[in-house]
Amino acid sequence: MDSSGDPEGPRLPRGDDPPGNARETSRQLSREQLFVLISAASINLGSMMCYSILGPFFPKEAEKKGVSNTVTGMIFGCYALFDLLASLVFGKYLVQIGAKFMFVAGMFVSGGVTILFGVLDQVPDGPIFIAMCFLVRVADAVSFAAAITASFSILVKAFPNNVATVLGSLEIFSGLGLVLGPPLGGFLYQSFGYEMPFILLGCIVLLMVPLNMYILPNYDSDPGKHSFWKLITLPKVALIAFVINSLSSCFGFLDPTLSLFVLEKFNLPAGYVGLVFLGLALSYSISSPLFGLLSDKIPHLRKWFLVWGNIITAVCYMLLGPIPVLHIKSQLWLLVLILVLNGVSAGMSIIPTIPEILSCAYENGFEEGLSTVGLVSGLSSAMWSVGAFIGPTLGGFLYEKIGFEWAAAVQGLWALTSGLTMGLFYLWEHSRRRRSKLQNILGTEEERTSLLPNEI
Numbered sequence: 469m470d471s472s473g474d475p476e477g478p479r480l481p482r483g484d485d486p487p488g489n490a491r492e493t494s495r496q497l498s499r500e501q502l503f504v505l506i507s508a509a510s511i512n513l514g515s516m517m518c519y520s521i522l523g524p525f526f527p528k529e530a531e532k533k534g535v536s537n538t539v540t541g542m543i544f545g546c547y548a549l550f551d552l553l554a555s556l557v558f559g560k561y562l563v564q565i566g567a568k569f570m571f572v573a574g575m576f577v578s579g580g581v582t583i584l585f586g587v588l589d590q591v592p593d594g595p596i597f598i599a600m601c602f603l604v605r606v607a608d609a610v611s612f613a614a615a616i617t618a619s620f621s622i623l624v625k626a627f628p629n630n631v632a633t634v635l636g637s638l639e640i641f642s643g644l645g646l647v648l649g650p651p652l653g654g655f656l657y658q659s660f661g662y663e664m665p666f667i668l669l670g671c672i673v674l675l676m677v678p679l680n681m682y683i684l685p686n687y688d689s690d691p692g693k694h695s696f697w698k699l700i701t702l703p704k705v706a707l708i709a710f711v712i713n714s715l716s717s718c719f720g721f722l723d724p725t726l727s728l729f730v731l732e733k734f735n736l737p738a739g740y741v742g743l744v745f746l747g748l749a750l751s752y753s754i755s756s757p758l759f760g761l762l763s764d765k766i767p768h769l770r771k772w773f774l775v776w777g778n779i780i781t782a783v784c785y786m787l788l789g790p791i792p793v794l795h796i797k798s799q800l801w802l803l804v805l806i807l808v809l810n811g812v813s814a815g816m817s818i819i820p821t822i823p824e825i826l827s828c829a830y831e832n833g834f835e836e837g838l839s840t841v842g843l844v845s846g847l848s849s850a851m852w853s854v855g856a857f858i859g860p861t862l863g864g865f866l867y868e869k870i871g872f873e874w875a876a877a878v879q880g881l882w883a884l885t886s887g888l889t890m891g892l893f894y895l896w897e898h899s900r901r902r903r904s905k906l907q908n909i910l911g912t913e914e915e916r917t918s919l920l921p922n923e924i
Contacts, residue, residue: 503683504626505634508619509641510680511575514673515612516645518582519547521653521665529589529662533597541724541864543601545857547609548720552853554613556696559846563839567618567625568686572677574615579673581607586666613849620845624826625687625838629764631826636760636819643753647746687838699843704828707886707893708821711774712851713858714886715817718781718810720859721879722748729872734800747804751811759819767827770820771894777817778887784810785880789873798873817887822848 522544530540558570585604591597620635627634656665699705722745730736730744763770787806790796825844834840859879866875 500685501626503685504622505638507571507680507684508623508634508638510676511571511612511615511619512638512641513645514575514578514669514676515616516642517649517652517669518578518608518612518673520646520649521669530597530601533589533593535598535601539598541860543598543605544723545861546602547605548853548857550606550609551613552850552857554610555617555846555849555853557846558614558617559842559844559849560696562617562621562842562846563837566686567621567838567842568684570614571618571622571684572681574611574613574618575673575680576677577611578608578615579670579677581611582666582670582673584666584670586663586670589662617842617846617849620822620848621838621841622684622687624822624841624845626685632760632763632770632819632823633757634760635822636756636758636763636815639756639760639815639819640753643749643756647749647753696843696847699825699829699834699847702828702832704893704897705825705847707890708774708825708828709847709851711778711817711886711890712821712848713855714778714882715781715814716852716855717859717862718785718855718879718883719814720856721863721876723860724864725867725872725875728867730800730803733798736800744800744804744807747807748811748814751808752815753811755812756815756819759815763820763823767823770824771890773816773820774824775887775891775894777813777815778883778890780813781810781817782880782884782887784813785876785883788876789871791873791877 526540530543535543558565562570581604585601585608588597588600588604591600623634623638624631653665653669656668700709726744736744759773763773784806786794787796788803789798790802796802822844825848826841829840829844830836834843863875863879866878869875870878
């Protein structure tokens with residue numbers, strides 16, 4: 469599609485324009501973009517609420533069913549593992565399956581399995597309950613991987629010139645889902661029992677299905693000839709994937725460790741622990757649209773956002789405890805302040821990643837179509853899932869062995885390494901481009917010099 473009347477409308481290369489005059493196209497694309505935003509916002513909000521709603525009460529219910537803490541952790545962790553595998557598959561076959569069908573089908577299955585999770589308390593205790601928990605959790609991960617991968621692809625297709633701005637703005641709904649999920653789930657659990665949080669949320673997701681079937685545009689494209697392997701073996705893409713891993717791991721590290729540290733260190737009531745997490749979620753949600761806008765308006769800032777965002781994140785994790793060698797007393801106000809700063813630095817680093825991977829792919833011969841967008845969105849989701857699996861697992865282990873202060877510092881080293889490596893790569897890339905320009909200038913001057921005698 470091409471819109472001569474709407475500079476921000478989607479543009480498909482090689483003559484894929486729909487029939488009709490420019491004015492009709494502009495009006496149609498403006499409406500499609502609004503519908504795409506509504507659909508993407510619904511899946512961001514729904515997925516994050518479904519992901520976070522388990523926290524306040526499921527471990528307690530699982531314990532009643534004879535499930536150990538280790539197995540409960542595996543039930544949580546299997547979500548990221550299967551989200552990783554499913555994202556790679558769906559990103560590869562996005563064009564063959566169809567982005568709209570993948571989005572709607574993923575949302576439909578997720579709503580159904582969320583409701584099923586609410587009736588698991590009726591399942592017999594022991595192995596049967598554990599097996600059903602794993603089965604439903606895996607189905608939820610696969611279904612949301614389909615919906616999120618399709619959502620990213622449709623967004624990039626609908627907003628090719630404002631990818632970072634749109635993705636950053638939609639992170640408001642992701643953060644809102646993370647903020648609303650635990651308190652809403654806890655309130656419904658206390659008021660109506662185990663079933664109600666899952667049944668209500670599942671029904672809300674299912675009600676979004678017919679809405680998205682009606683409003684979501686259908687983008688068609690031809691299958692691409694490139695693969696995930698070719699994409700991930702590009703040095704710049706591989707380093708950005710490492711950045712996504714480190715940032716996702718930093719977020720995941722806090723899930724099993726921060727609440728325990730706050731309860732032990734500051735003796736807060738359990739109900740107030742969730743408020744500590746608000747500093748991170750709200751600052752990330754509020755800052756992400758700003759960094760998205762800057763990334764689109766001033767593209768050369770993306771590299772600095774990636775580098776400095778990771779370095780600031782590393783400093784934040786050194787100060788979370790803080791690390792004992794700094795001899796700084798741990799205080800609640802300092803912890804909340806660091807979490808707020810961490811949310812800002814995370815937005816600075818995360819938002820530019822997809823535009824940077826896309827631009828690198830196009831520079832290296834990937835076709836500008838839905839197939840490449842599917843590969844990029846699938847790769848991004850998969851790399852995020854790797855960190856989401858490693859972060860809590862490694863974080864829980866390090867917390868038991870060396871304590872929260874040192875564990876957070878070790879986690880910060882990952883972000884520091886990815887930030888410095890990314891910075892060195894950008895310096896090398898800048899130096900290589902300067903040499904290439906210099907050689908082109910010298911070559912042009914030599915051609916002019918050799919032509920002058922012949923002209924005389």
